[in-house]
Amino acid sequence: MKTQLITIILVLFSNILFAQIKLDPELIDLAIKMKKEFPKQEYVSLGTSSIYNFSYGDSTVECEELLEEKIMSLNENVTFYEYLIFNDQVDIGFVYMKNYKGRKRKLVVKKEKYKSNGIFYDDASVATFNMFLTTRGDNATYFVETKIKDVKYFTKAYFHKSYPIAEVSLVLNIPDWLELELVEENFDGYDIIKSESYNSKDKINTITYKLKKAEAMLGGNYTISAVQELPHLLILSKSYKKKGKTNTLFNSTQDLYDWYASLIKEMDNKPLVFKDKVESLTADAKTDKEKVENIFYWVQDNTRYIAYEDGIMGFKPANADDVYNKRFGDCKGMANLTCSMLKEAGFDARLTWIGTKSIPYTYATPSLAVDNHMITTLFLDGEKYFLDATEKGVALGQYAYRIQGQDVLIEDGESYILDSVPEFGDEYNIKKTIYKLSLIDDKLFGSAIEEFHGEEKTNLYRSLGNVSKSELFERVSKYVSNYDKSNGIADLHISNYSNRSKPIIFEYKIVVENKITAVDVEKYFSLELDRKFSSMNVEENRNLGYDFQQKVHNYYEVTLSLPANYIVDYMPDSVFIDNSEFLFDVKYIYNKEENKIKYTRKIIVKNGVVSSSNFDTWNGAINKLKEIYNDQIILIDNQ
Amino acid sequence: MEINFKLILLSLLIIMSSYGELLAQRVGSKDAKREMGFSSDEDFNITSFPDKWKEESAVILCQKHDFSYIKHGLNKIKFNVIIRRRVFINDQKAKDEYSIFYFIERNGENDHVGYIVEKPDGEKINVDLSDAVEVGANEVSAEYRSYYSYNDSYKKIAIPNLEVGDIIDYYVIGSKSYDGSSELIFSQFSFSLASKYPIIKQKFFFNVDKGFKVNFRAFNGAPEIVEGEPGINKQGRQKDKIKTYIVEDDNRDKKKYEYWKSYTLEEPWIKFQVYYAMGSQATKSIQLISKEKDLVNSPIDLETIRKKIVLDKRMVTMAATDINELSKRLRKVGNVENKAEYIYYYLKYWYFKQLRSYTNFDYENGDYANINYMRFANLFAALLNKFDIPYKYVIAVDRDNGGFDNVIFTNDLTTGIKVKSKYFFYFDNNSLSTDIPSYILGTDAMEFYTDRKHKDEKAKMVKIPVRDYNYNALHSSLKVSFNESMDTTYIINSDSIVGSMKDGYSKLVLYKTSYLDQDKEYLFPEKVRKEKEEAARKSKNGTRKSKRSIRETQEKERTEAQEKQELKEWRSDYIIDFFENDFKIAKVDSVVVASSGRLPNSPYLLVNSYFRAEDFISKAGRNYIFNIGSLIGHQLELETEDMKREADINVTNVLSYNFNIELQIPDGYYVENVDALDYNIVSDLAEFTAKATIDGNIIRVNTSKKYKTLYASKDDWNKYIDFLEAAYEFSQKKIIIKKNK
Structure with a gap:
């Protein structure tokens, strides 16, 4: 009861309390200056720093990100919102803030399922919190700890956000026992300063990237993906040593494929479930191509597409019979159903990984950031056909723009086949x-x-x-x-x-x-x-x-x-x-x-x-x- | 007013989300619930539909609503509802629509909903609800959400294996317990029997215990309610004291949409409400229930309506200081009508001041509210009593309800007060005392005194007056010119808006207007003048300011300047809103509200704006084409299917739109095609007129579009077509601005 009373009083008088904050006049002047520079912005970041630490996990390497960012208001009564995406591989740890006086305050974090068009069974969730800034120049710093359970899911680090940042620093504390390769993407034209230092006591190599005056990332309709234009670090987790033994993560494309292949092996397709359907679809077909078309178009028309995530969740396809029974699935599930039905009809069909056009990397880069989609490759009469059942209305041999010209990684037992989807003018x-x-x-x-x-x-x-x-x-x-x-x-x-x-x-x-x-x-x-x-x-x-x-x-x-x-x-x-x-x-x-x-x-x-x-x-x-x-x-x- | 199936579903979600206890005495185990949801009902065996509906996306083969109101012991009431629906999926659109459902999981159980997909060969597939996933409330559309749902978790189920040609059969069960020691008023239902899809069979079933009253009415060809076999009690036994009522309807075409159609007066419509009121409680209720009858399904007599409505007298909780203040001012006000008017504005000021003090209602920053009509009438009456001003109580029937004979809910009525010949109705932020809600204009009303002296007098039947269309008018005066390169049009626009036409505009342009200050100044001009003088004096004699104080003042000024800018941007929407369908507004330079139109001494909302537009003018060699017709804004475009009319015409209000355009012909140019701007389509129901003249280097175009009557027969639809088509045609007109030869 007492707590409730205090809360009520605080709420009632919060405006008055806030209204009385005494800011350093220089901060107000800075805020006025920045408002002139960024008239449309409600707030700016005076600095953001992400420190990445690595440690041994149960069976792999864990990564921890400590994010700290100081936000300053350029208007009166501004609410700063932050969204953090998490899932079964990424946990949000502590979240708190310090106000303009440096006093620590709790932040209420609301967690809910991430909403995106048509997503059904998706692991992604979103944690949101906000900070209320009362006057121009009012500022607060928030602190967030994010834990990535397996370093192979830590694939990228960005500099830019949707508001201007005075200085961004990315700090990676890489222990000797961990081999990471940092690929600097789109750095040209940006004054990003890299420095390195080595702590011989802890055997940690610290790599720091700093960018001053990171512009607000302003898109609009049909914005190109951030990885295509903005500078970022692509992080390749190669291997780590533990108890004298070197454990390979993704050192090569083969490693990446091996991991994908291990997930496929876990599938338990039951083709009997759709055997009759395959027979009925192919019974009257005069040619092999017609049989393939009948199956491919049936999956397109009768299986509802569930959006895939451009992220790090769910690399394992759902069983084909499960997708068949439910009549919906994500790209992996639909690819698996297409592939399994074609196999049932006697064709050579393979599961195939691909990154859509929004991803500029190729399979020369062994990382989970390379792809975000799955299709089926059909080998027929010496030709390869790439079947994407999520593309409603696409004919056999026709390809959606988003996969045209993209690298594909085709399953081939213990090995793999690299190819690319034809590109049209x-x-x-x-x-x-x-x-x-x-x-x-x-x-x-x-x-x-x-x-x-x-x-x-x-x-x-x-x-x-x-x-x-x-x-x-x-x-x-x-x-x-x-x-x-x-x-x-x-x-x-x-x-x-x-x-x-x-x-x-x-x-x-x-x-x-x-x-x-x-x-x-x-x-x-x-x-x-x-x-x-x-x-x-x-x-x-x-x-x-x-x-x-x-x-x-x-x-x-x-x-x-x-x-x-x-x-x-x-x-x-x-x-x-x-x-x-x-x-x-x-x-x-x-x-x-x-x-x-x-x-x-x-x-x-x-x-x-x-x-x-x-x-x-x-x-x-x-x-x-x-x-x-x-x-x-x-x-x-x-x- | 219309409630469709999904809204009923919404009510269920409210019931289920606000109380944890689920499912009624009639429903015990999970299996029993399921059995009840998918009861073996022959009506739900329908699998096909008539050929006439073969092009529809979906056909509702059968739907049933089962409402049960049963006593549990002395003071416990249980309400159960089961809704079951069976829908034929006839195309991809329907497949998509019925592929997703949301529901609330309670106590870890999903047993109050059930979904079956039935294949053309008769195979029935039970949807496994364990596949449902939790989703955030933000994903759940309003039709599935309860009002309390912000923190509720929802479940979303994708209906697997649903294909065109399948049937989906589903149910929702809801239940709620009530304390039956006092009167209970259950939700009002008012809806069309026609839906967006055709319906082969539908049934509404009421199972009501002793002490419950049902008000039910059917309109426009909807079937009447009939009493059925005795109902079932909490133990599942048939008991004479439990009554059942049934409404059955077959072969219902889908709803047809038309402009200005009153759906309640045209569609097969039913309304019902259930009350629980034992003995003398029934007489205390303001609801229109009968003490004697369990079912009311015929017109309610006027005396009952009169007694029930006026019963709800509430005390004015105005503080003595407020009353004294009002009393002092009233001494200076002349006749009785003027006194009543003053009291009206005082009450409005007082009400919103209270609202601001006791709620988070931000009256000064654009929040909008209105006082409940009954509360207004009773507060106003109490104040008039206080100052010995004689008045009559007015009860009017909302136009969409037809007349007193169709009244079933108190919500069908609007109450007001009449002082001498002047009517007063409830207010919102911007109301004037002369405003009458548009939906009671021209409707039946009864007037009567409420004091003891007149207690034996019968109510007098009157019609609420309809004002002339000029009372609800927009007068827009546009001065138009061009830049030198003739690619931008400059427009100086003065709008004068009066009557109900102000409703939409006011909310936009008066955003962040300090209403309370305006009202206070109007009510207490002397007091406000003195306060202002005092503030000015203090400011003049103020002590030398500290540096901090100066900085704070500067910061305050900056903030105010910024707010002003935001306000300007908000008001720009007013201009953009009007023209956005036609042209791109390049820049709104200014929007100034010259008069708010919310005080009796200045009833016109006056807005002056200055803006620049692109695309109004296009080049043609050395000449220019100017889309002058577009200056009257976007006009209704009737499509081929709109040319036929099935329903009578019920316009919201009589209105007139008037434009006076003055176009400055640029030096060195002359204008052609001006004659084409003349229109004169006039009838007794509506008109569109336009007249253009050239006066030196000015073209003057005056247009007027009028909706003259509230009601017209469908046989007169041609008159509307003529004037609407003329207005559209005018809006497409262009003039040629030619270089002098």
Whole structure:
């Protein structure tokens, strides 16, 4: 009861207590100065340090991170939130703070399951805590201990966060008995200072990295993964010595494979469970390829995907029969089911590890950070096919952008096979829209055809997959009308919606109203109906690249037949911008003999990424594009 | 008002989460619970559905709601509910929707929920609930969450092996115990029998013990309630004193959505509520229950309604100092209506001051609240009594309820006070004494005196007045010009907003406005003037400030400047909100609230803004196209399916939107296509008019869009189509700004 009373009093008067804090005037001045420098930030870090210590665990090496960070408020009444992800391999130890006077305070840590889209049976949890800072310049330091049970799960260390940090230091106290390799990734262009010292008494080599003024990591829509652009340490745990014996961790790719293979051996697949299903799927198939397609597509269509984690949890796939019975699983489970069903049908199928595009490392780097995904490799008629059942709507031999060109580690008994998934050019993902229109009575009449290939097709397939049968035509009509009531759609025909190997095609009739302004003998209008990319300016201050998650190839064409009595008085300019990352080619052409205007627009993002260094050129191209979109054709009645 | 299945489920979760004790006397062992959940009920053998529904995502083959209210000994009441539903999964969308369920685990048991997947060949697969995983409350959507759930752990179950063509059959059981020594009021249920999916069969079953009262009404073709066989007591024995009531409904098409449709007046609708009140307690309740009858399923007489509602008189707990303060000021106020108005504003000021003192309600920083309508009427009446101001009590029926004949809950009604000819209804932060809630405009009401002198007088039936559409109006005056390079449009906008039109706008632009200061100044101008003078005098004579004090003052000023900036950004949303569908606002330079519109001497909310917009203007060779129509904001776009009308039209309020646009033609240019801006679509129900004129180098365009009546027959839908289409068409209009030849 007494405790409760005190709590209540504290809560009631907490504002008053806080309001009376007496800060060092220099800190207030510093906060004001930093607010000017970072007007959008509510707080900054005056320094963050992570110290990594290593010790022997029961059967391997444990790693402990001691994180200490001093946060200063740049506004009044600011709450600083911190999130720590943990799981069965990572524990959160102590968490506390010291206020601006250095007095130790408890922090309330709330732990709950980590929420991410569609994740079901995932070990990840999140611990959150917050610190309340009352005035500008108010500051507090938090201390967190994290314990990693097995050093092989300690794979990366970063310098940057979502707010500016005055100084970051990463300190690794590596004992003589532990062999770690530190790979400095993306250090170019950053003034990161490395120093080393050796404590001969404890036989510990201390490696320190320091970075001053670490900018806030600012992303936005479609942010590129941090490992692709930001400096970080890739930590390779090679081996350790204990009682005179050297124990290998991941010294080579073979070591990594051996560990993965040991997990696979623990699986207990029961193919009998899906034997009948495999038989029914393959019974009427005329060729081996057709059999494979039937199995692969069945898994795609009937097994719900459960998001995998880009992290260190669960490297062991669920049993194939379990995934089959439940009809859901993560990438490993789905790969295992695909693989096992193919084997049941008599094919040579192997489990395969892969890192998606967001991971820039190759299997030359023996680390758990190299991959985050699992697929199946099928050996058929001397060719390899990579089957990713999590990619709904993908045909056999077609590959999602996220795995294209990526290294694969294919199981092969005691050994392994290294290969890579074929990579396709931007034209693989072409989205083509072609209108043939005529101008009659201040309206545009005509027909259109839209084609979706590659990634465009699978994206569409996935989004339409959730539409009810009765809504499908209505949804597609609205989509092709650009959600504009003035674009009337009729006679819509949808082709290949369920045929994976062909592009999805929409054909329809269109009447465009309210878009032509007619004055006396003149008519004003634009042939740009969908204004694609016009709102794709990169946000101000963003310093992380723009990742479209696919190579983009967007082609749009309108051919307009003019009434015989009309001639073109004016047409908007053309745009042509071509560099290593993107192409904008937009033009109007008037064919006098046929009295037709042809408007074409081609936009290509060659590798699917616009680097931060190219943002100015990109924004310039978008602005130019908007100018064209806003410009109008003028026709004149010459009779 | 509409409660769907998932909301009922929500109520269950509330029941289960707030009390650990689960499951009723009728439910003993785990197996018994399961058996009851999936009872052998022939209605749940339905496996197919008519062809007319073959394109639907899902069809509800059968659903049943079983509510049981049974006494346990002298003073213990047990409420049990079982909901069972059987759904045919007809496409991927439905498969996704029914693939995940959330529930709360209690005492380590999951036995109050059950899920079976039934395959086309009849195979039944029991979903193993031990596969359910714990999830954080933040993942659980509102429909599954209880109000107390923040720290609750939820379980999430993925329904395995669910495929298109399967049937999912599931149940939820809830139970709660109550102390039956006093009156008990159970949740109100009010919902359409139509759902987002068609329903082949549905049944509502009530098992009520002696002492329970059921109020039930069916509307718009919904089936009536019928009494069934005697019900079952706690030992599972059939007893005459336990009554059962059943509502059965078959072959129900899915719900159809239309603009301005009153679903309660159009859809097959049922409402019910159960009370427990023994003997004389029944008369004390403000609920509309009958002392004599166990079931009320016909109109409740007006006298009962009148007596019950006015019964809830509460004392004003205003301190003597407050009363004295009010009394002093009232002496200076003229006639009775003005006195009542003053009391209204005083009560509002007092109420929010109390709210701020006793709760964490942050009135001055944008928190929004309103006083309960009954509490308002009773507090206001008590104050009027105190100052001998005669008044009538008013009870009005909410428009969506049709009329007094359809009333079943006290919530169907709104109470107010009438002083002479002036009505007063409950207030929120921004209300004026003249405001009448839009949902009672034009509805049936009864008025009566409550004093002893008039106790034998019958209530007078009246209609709550509907004001002219000009009372709920937006007048927007826009001065438009361009930058030199003609790619940016400058807009100086003055909005004047009055009546119910203010509701949405006020919350946005008055964010962080110090309402209490405004109210205080209005109520006590002299006192506030003196306080201000005193503060100014003190500040002038103040002693020399220390360095620390100067620093603190500077810091305070900085903070205030920052808050001002934040406020500006918040108010910018007001502009962006209006235009965001059409154009990109490049920059909002200023938004100033010239008048809050929340005081009787200045009822208009006046907002002046200045902003720049991109995309309004586009180039065409040497000329420019200006999207002048877009200045009236985004207009409703009727789709082909909206052209047919099945329901009558019930507009929320009569409204008018008026725009006066003045466009400065740039030097060296002239304008064409101005004639195309003229519209004159006028009917007795609605209108859209627009008139454009050129006056030197200014184009003036005046538009007006009016919703003139609250109600119209569906046969008149064409009149709405005409005016809505005209407004949309206008919003697409462009003018050509041409270089002089």
